[in-house]
Amino acid sequence: MEFTWTVTDTGLSAKQFLGQHGVSHRMFTQLNQSNGQVLVNGVTAKPAVKVQPTDKVTLVVPVEPADPEVPVSIEPLEIVSEDANTLVVLKPAGLTSVPGPSNRTDTLVNRVKGHLAAAGDQNLVPHVITRLDRDTSGLVLIAKHRLANSWLNQQLADHRLKKRYLAIVSGQLSQDHDLIDAPLKRSADGFDQIVAPDGKSAQTEYWVREHSTNWTLVEVLLHTGRTHQIRAHFRSIGHPLLGDELYDGPRDLIRRQALHAYQLDYQDPVTGQTRHFEAELPADMLKIIKSVG
Numbered sequence: 001m002e003f004t005w006t007v008t009d010t011g012l013s014a015k016q017f018l019g020q021h022g023v024s025h026r027m028f029t030q031l032n033q034s035n036g037q038v039l040v041n042g043v044t045a046k047p048a049v050k051v052q053p054t055d056k057v058t059l060v061v062p063v064e065p066a067d068p069e070v071p072v073s074i075e076p077l078e079i080v081s082e083d084a085n086t087l088v089v090l091k092p093a094g095l096t097s098v099p100g101p102s103n104r105t106d107t108l109v110n111r112v113k114g115h116l117a118a119a120g121d122q123n124l125v126p127h128v129i130t131r132l133d134r135d136t137s138g139l140v141l142i143a144k145h146r147l148a149n150s151w152l153n154q155q156l157a158d159h160r161l162k163k164r165y166l167a168i169v170s171g172q173l174s175q176d177h178d179l180i181d182a183p184l185k186r187s188a189d190g191f192d193q194i195v196a197p198d199g200k201s202a203q204t205e206y207w208v209r210e211h212s213t214n215w216t217l218v219e220v221l222l223h224t225g226r227t228h229q230i231r232a233h234f235r236s237i238g239h240p241l242l243g244d245e246l247y248d249g250p251r252d253l254i255r256r257q258a259l260h261a262y263q264l265d266y267q268d269p270v271t272g273q274t275r276h277f278e279a280e281l282p283a284d285m286l287k288i289i290k291s292v293g
Helices: 014-020 025-033 108-118 146-157 229-236 283-290
Strands: 002-006 037-040 056-060 078-082 086-091 137-143 162-170 177-181 184-186 193-195 203-211 215-222 259-267 274-278
Touching: 014 025, 014 037, 014 056, 025 146, 078 274, 086 108, 137 146, 146 259, 162 229, 162 283, 177 229, 184 229, 193 229, 203 229, 215 229
Parallel strands: 137 259
Antiparallel strands: 002 056, 037 056, 078 086, 086 137, 162 215, 162 259, 177 203, 184 193, 203 215, 259 274
């Protein structure tokens, strides 16, 4: 793949100019290891070469070798949006995001790889930017090549990429809006996360949307991205998510954690335009909400 930009400033090297367009030092290292190229006005150049206004700087990104240990899957994939660099999909509850020891054949990554292969795409290494737990549903952002992965992870790191969730928690919350600011770490004897003074900083902001006698629907914004953050934080304040067996949530109304990634905002890595997506509640969560009264 090739990406070309026109220089407007003076006094920059090609590397500095490309850095302004999100090409990180780590990305340069990867490109050097895979025979990537920098062209200035169509001619191969070293990254340190000085560029002038109106120069055309092109970055040649080689195809990333596909992992033969990750087979393609032809199972259904619900695509919300797709362009040359990114893919937004709607992941159902019960589908694992990435291959692991227990499942290497039909995860979200396998299905995306199958979709890309069927479309004739040469880049067959999907990079999941906004990974969800197996039993969490909702929007997932995927980079279709390594440079898009670098661009989007930078947005994630500096909080330009925003994810919002809808969750149904047990009981009624005492405040309509609050910030849960409590460090998290993995428990010593399990797979769950617990609040602990020596944990990693974690902040979860929420707004009450609706409530019944036994549950509350909340909109959630993550300010950090810790493992199981929403699930662990709401258990820590005495309101675990409905259906969340690992975090002691009641399971009489739903058999998986009632958590849905419903909103996604990020900047298009090429145009800089804001991309906004929303996904309605899935049937199992909607059934609980509609049962009121």
